[in-house]
Every structure is written in C-alpha cells, then in structure tokens.
Amino acid sequence: MLLTIFTVLILQSQTYYFLYTAYFLIEDLSILPLNPIQLVFGLIAIMFVIMGNVMPKLRKNSVLGLRTKWSMLNEETWKKSQRFGGITCMFAGVVLFIICISVDSFMSIVYSLLVLLSLLLVDVYYTYKIAKPYQKK
Structure with a gap:
C-alpha cells in the first residue's frame, strides 16, 4: 500500500x-523555479522518513523491512535490524531532503545516490x- 501511495x-x-512548465511558457514564473529532479528526490526523501517510522513496528515477514539473511x-535480530534501519532511513530522508532543496539537479542526483549507497552499506553491515x-559455527 505504501508503494502504491508513493507511485501515485x-x-x-x-x-x-x-502543468507548471506549460504555464511557464505563457507567464513568467521565474520567481518560482521548479526542478523535476529535485521534486522527485524530495518525494523520495519524504518516503524514507515515513518508511523509517514504519520499520520498527514491522513483524517478521518476507516482503517489507530490512531483510537480509542475517536479520x-x-x-x-529482526527487531534490532528494523529499529536501526528505521533510524537510518529517517536520517537518510532528512539528509536527502536537505540535499534536494540546496543543491542543483545533477549534483543532487550524485549526492542522493551516495547517501542511499551508504545507507545500504551501513544497514547490511549492522545486520x-x-x-x-x-x-552456527
């Protein structure tokens, strides 16, 4: 359901x-610059914050959450992984949101991918x- 809401x-x-770009052709909207890349990464950041709030409440399943063979x-191990993953997802969401509003489009992609890659590595290493x-030994 969360994925459906995010897709919508x-x-x-x-x-x-x-609609904004079509209207921009008619009117001068230079005081309100809108970049689609920053908009998409802003929505991804909001999704990460929401996902970080939901993760610690998840029961063990095979669909949602920080699922590795170790977690x-x-x-x-499942509860500890979800709690840590939730905290790191919320932190990454806040960092992504700051990146998307403060950096231009190409560099926001690079920085956002670096944040997401580091999130993945830290979470997998923690599990x-x-x-x-x-x-078993």
Whole structure:
C-alpha cells in the first residue's frame, strides 16, 4: 500500500510539473523555479522518513523491512535490524531532503545516490554484526 501511495505521488508530481512548465511558457514564473529532479528526490526523501517510522513496528515477514539473511535469523535480530534501519532511513530522508532543496539537479542526483549507497552499506553491515553471535559455527 505504501508503494502504491508513493507511485501515485510521483505520477501526480509529474502531472503538476508538466502543468507548471506549460504555464511557464505563457507567464513568467521565474520567481518560482521548479526542478523535476529535485521534486522527485524530495518525494523520495519524504518516503524514507515515513518508511523509517514504519520499520520498527514491522513483524517478521518476507516482503517489507530490512531483510537480509542475517536479520531473518530470529526474532531478536529482526527487531534490532528494523529499529536501526528505521533510524537510518529517517536520517537518510532528512539528509536527502536537505540535499534536494540546496543543491542543483545533477549534483543532487550524485549526492542522493551516495547517501542511499551508504545507507545500504551501513544497514547490511549492522545486520551482519548483530547476527554474528547467533550464527552456527
């Protein structure tokens, strides 16, 4: 359901952008610059904050959450992984939002991808570290 809402928001933002650019051809809207890349990454940032709030409340499942082979070992590793993943997702969402409103379009893509890659690496490494004591030798 969250993915459906996010998809609708992306499509609606594209529609509003197209309307904005069409109106820009008629009127001078230079006081309100709107960049579609910054708009999309802003919506992604908001989605990450919402996802970060939802993740700690998730029960163990095979569809949603921070799912690695280490986080799925048992219930304790699952809860710790989701709590840490939720915090890092909210932090990444805030950083992405700051990036998308303060940096031009191409560099916002580069910085956003770096933030998302570091989020992925940190979360996977954390799930590995907390599951290490539970793994069979």
